[in-house]
Amino acid sequence: VTPPSTARLSWPAIAVVAILAALAPLVFDDFFVNVILTKALWLGVAAASLIFLAAYGGMVSLGQVGLLGIAGMTYANLVLADGGSPAAWNPWPAVVAALLLATVAGLGFGWIAARSEGIYFLMITLAFSVLVFYFFSQVTSLSGFGGVNNLDLPGILGNPEQDPVPRYYVTLVVALVVFIALRGLSRTAFGLGLQGVRDEPARMRALGFDVTLHRTLAFALAAFVAGIAGVLSVWYNRRISPGSINLEWTINILIIAVIGGLYRLEGAWIGALTYALIDNYSRKWVPEVGNVLGSARFNTIIGLVFLIIVLISPGGLVGIWESIRDRLGGRRRGGGSPTTTTTTGPEGGPAPGTVN
Amino acid sequence: MPDTVDSSSGGDVQRAGDATARVTTGGVLEAPEVAGVRTRWTPQRIAYTAVAVVVVVFLIVKAADDLRQFVIVTLNGVTLAALYFVVASGFTLIFGLMRVVNMAHGSLYLLGGYLALRMQESWFKEDTGLGLSLSGATDAEYGLMGWLIPLVVATLAIGFIGVGMQQVFLRWNQGQDLRQALITIALSVIIADQMLAEFGGISKDIAAPSSWPTSVLLPGDVRFGFFRGVVVLGSALLIGLLLWLMIKRTRFGKIVRAGVDDRDMVSALGINVNLVFAGAFFIGALLAGFGGVLGGTMISLAPGQDTAFLLNSLIVVIIGGMGSLGGAAIGALALGLVDSYADVYLIFGDTDLTNYSILVTFALLVGVLAVRPLGLFGRPA
Numbered sequence: 001v002t003p004p005s006t007a008r009l010s011w012p013a014i015a016v017v018a019i020l021a022a023l024a025p026l027v028f029d030d031f032f033v034n035v036i037l038t039k040a041l042w043l044g045v046a047a048a049s050l051i052f053l054a055a056y057g058g059m060v061s062l063g064q065v066g067l068l069g070i071a072g073m074t075y076a077n078l079v080l081a082d083g084g085s086p087a088a089w090n091p092w093p094a095v096v097a098a099l100l101l102a103t104v105a106g107l108g109f110g111w112i113a114a115r116s117e118g119i120y121f122l123m124i125t126l127a128f129s130v131l132v133f134y135f136f137s138q139v140t141s142l143s144g145f146g147g148v149n150n151l152d153l154p155g156i157l158g159n160p161e162q163d164p165v166p167r168y169y170v171t172l173v174v175a176l177v178v179f180i181a182l183r184g185l186s187r188t189a190f191g192l193g194l195q196g197v198r199d200e201p202a203r204m205r206a207l208g209f210d211v212t213l214h215r216t217l218a219f220a221l222a223a224f225v226a227g228i229a230g231v232l233s234v235w236y237n238r239r240i241s242p243g244s245i246n247l248e249w250t251i252n253i254l255i256i257a258v259i260g261g262l263y264r265l266e267g268a269w270i271g272a273l274t275y276a277l278i279d280n281y282s283r284k285w286v287p288e289v290g291n292v293l294g295s296a297r298f299n300t301i302i303g304l305v306f307l308i309i310v311l312i313s314p315g316g317l318v319g320i321w322e323s324i325r326d327r328l329g330g331r332r333r334g335g336g337s338p339t340t341t342t343t344t345g346p347e348g349g350p351a352p353g354t355v356n
Numbered sequence: 357m358p359d360t361v362d363s364s365s366g367g368d369v370q371r372a373g374d375a376t377a378r379v380t381t382g383g384v385l386e387a388p389e390v391a392g393v394r395t396r397w398t399p400q401r402i403a404y405t406a407v408a409v410v411v412v413v414f415l416i417v418k419a420a421d422d423l424r425q426f427v428i429v430t431l432n433g434v435t436l437a438a439l440y441f442v443v444a445s446g447f448t449l450i451f452g453l454m455r456v457v458n459m460a461h462g463s464l465y466l467l468g469g470y471l472a473l474r475m476q477e478s479w480f481k482e483d484t485g486l487g488l489s490l491s492g493a494t495d496a497e498y499g500l501m502g503w504l505i506p507l508v509v510a511t512l513a514i515g516f517i518g519v520g521m522q523q524v525f526l527r528w529n530q531g532q533d534l535r536q537a538l539i540t541i542a543l544s545v546i547i548a549d550q551m552l553a554e555f556g557g558i559s560k561d562i563a564a565p566s567s568w569p570t571s572v573l574l575p576g577d578v579r580f581g582f583f584r585g586v587v588v589l590g591s592a593l594l595i596g597l598l599l600w601l602m603i604k605r606t607r608f609g610k611i612v613r614a615g616v617d618d619r620d621m622v623s624a625l626g627i628n629v630n631l632v633f634a635g636a637f638f639i640g641a642l643l644a645g646f647g648g649v650l651g652g653t654m655i656s657l658a659p660g661q662d663t664a665f666l667l668n669s670l671i672v673v674i675i676g677g678m679g680s681l682g683g684a685a686i687g688a689l690a691l692g693l694v695d696s697y698a699d700v701y702l703i704f705g706d707t708d709l710t711n712y713s714i715l716v717t718f719a720l721l722v723g724v725l726a727v728r729p730l731g732l733f734g735r736p737a
Contacts (some may be wrong), residue, residue: 291550
């Protein structure tokens with residue numbers, strides 16, 4: 001059995017991507033920076049929480065949007081806003097409370113869900129996510145009748161309506177920290193234990209590991225990351241409603257993770273960027289074919305992209321890229337199977353490989 | 357198919373389906389213990405019994421308060437459960453035999469309803485005079501055939517759509533349960549969007565035959581909807597009985613039961629598993645379509661109902677245990693009654709907590725999973 005997820009992006013590749021991303025506002029206009037890049041960054045954080053669980057823990061969770069929603073709703077209700085509860089906290093304590101609540105909810109969900117695995121885990125977490133959506137739909141004192149709008153933002157973001165660049169940089173830094181932290185975690189004792197639990201739960205239990213506890217903690221950690229995504233999302237949208245945490249969004253985050261690559265962390269942002277680009281530009285170039293296809297049929301297009309990716313490459317775009325590279329590299333090296341030992345940057349040539 | 361990608365994801369799925377891993381990790385020693393030693397009073401069991409007693413006493417108090425209301429609320433719950441059972445039994449049948457979690461089950465439900473509605477409107481709608489009715493199309497009257505024929509045709513159509521789905525998309529990656537789930541999710545996204553384009557976003561419903569009474573009078577001067585109380589409940593009982601007979605008495609049922617326990621052995625014995633799988637998918641999808649027509653007549657058809665019924669089916673089978681018909685019945689009954697009671701009885705004095713009724717459903721799910729991670733009747737795969 002080949003470990004699915006052990007290759008890691010190397011430091012030089014990370015540095016190159018980070019520098020390119022930091023230079024983006026100089027190249028692109030405000031609209032692109034905001035609607036494509038900032039959105040892709042926070043969607044990527046949400047997808048990363050899913051991919052982290054799938055890649056290192058072997059748990060494909062559909063509960064991340066529920067946790068994201070708990071964090072977003074908490075922030076929205078605590079700060080000054082139109083709708084929701086009348087509390088008017090400073091944004092930073094609200095962020096802390098939001099992350100804390102998402103993590104605690106994650107511990108609770110995780111404690112229940114971690115005892116199942118595989119497809120059961122997927123279904124149970126899906127049920128959690130949808131129940132969170134129904135909860136906020138029902139409790140209008142928390143979600144407002146038309147959502148919670150005009151959220152107060154921390155000063156560091158400036159005034160995004162006029163200049164979205166500061167918000168882009170904040171989101172970029174947070175996304176980078178999340179990526180590097182999750183990447184580094186795979187080498188810690190906890191991360192290695194988690195990967196052991198993923199591959200050989202019975203053997204790990206025999207070795208004295210508490211498998212359920214490991215899974216639960218991993219889930220809580222992913223919930224913390226999902227909470228970060230929730231805060232970033234309400235910073236981005238300045239509003240939240242039950243409609244932004246419904247099943248459609250649960251599936252969108254899954255689609256992003258799968259398009260990017262379910263077993264590689266960087267796939268989260270590759271998928272998110274692809275999603276944001278399709279989301280924005282498909283409306284312009286997709287031909288109108290009666291009722292079946294057209295500018296209003298975005299979900300059909302993204303569904304088709306998702307279907308094609310799942311059918312041809314379960315490893316997503318990262319998987320397609322790797323198989324192309326392996327084929328080229330394999331020819332150069334005269335065969336062999338370099339699939340599990342080398343790694344590369346997302347869009348450069350072969351980077352120095354990390355052996356896991 | 358690139359080798360590297362295939363082997364990595366295939367390996368993951370193999371692990372998930374590994375029977376020994378499931379036994380040792382899924383149960384955490386609790387499930388076998390609860391099943392085996394029934395008389396031991398652990399603190400956990402005492403706590404659960406206490407909760408159950410409180411709930412029962414609470415309901416008795418409410419029933420004594422207003423018996424008529426209690427009867428109606430209970431009937432509401434039971435009929436809702438009947439609809440849940442029809443839909444979820446198809447879901448659990450497909451999962452039990454093939455380990456396919458059909459995430460498009462809710463889409464098939466809604467599509468079944470919409471197909472029947474379209475047939476009813478285009479085949480059986482009679483031009484009554486000038487069509488100047490101010491209250492819209494709801495005045496149209498339909499005979500018995502105007503309901504039955506769309507029911508039969510739509511149900512069969514959904515059955516065949518299900519088989520087509522299975523043959524085209526799922527057959528060749530049998531055993532990769534995660535990938536199959538992702539494929540059906542992709543299909544459900546596409547189907548939902550296409551239904552929105554074709555049928556619009558306004559809530560619609562299928563008209564019951566106008567010759568049927570709207571309600572029946574029960575003992576104790578209780579009036580209850582005829583369609584809900586008689587047709588839906590009757591259909592669910594009939595379907596339950598037929599499925600039970602099919603599974604217990606027919607050769608197909610024997611193969612299905614054997615397949616649930618050991619698929620590989622069944623195919624090693626020379627049985628055409630592909631044909632059996634297609635048959636199971638046909639029946640499973642058919643039940644979703646049938647449920648869609650019942651639900652479209654009993655409640656309504658609207659975008660979002662597909663999600664709602666996917667969630668209902670998920671909860672029903674998670675509670676009851678995946679792949680178990682009896683579990684689906686118990687799970688549906690639990691979910692229907694909890695939904696129904698929580699919508700009405702969560703009022704304590706001046707505080708109205710009915711807004712929070714979804715939390716009770718959630719508590720039901722968590723409560724069952726905490727004791728039985730594989731559901732009440734679930735067995736390790």
